[in-house]
């Protein structure tokens with residue numbers, strides 16, 4: 001089985017691992033609750049690959065900036 005990471009926002013490929021390199025514990029999968037697990041992790045039996053949605057550095061900083069923008073546009077009441 002392979003494990004492929006990609007960005008949930010821009011869909012850019014971020015890397016992959018083989019199952020031999022990674023255990024669920026190492027990957028932090030066990031720290032996720034079932035909802036998060038279902039939302040972030042998608043096993044495709046046809047490809048024998050687990051796709052993991054994450055956020056790339058670019059989108060992370062873009063989101064952080066966007067958040068700042070929204071905050072600064074919020075009228076002070």
Ligand SMILES: [Zn+2]
Nearest residue numbers: 007010056059
């Ligand atoms: Zn991204």
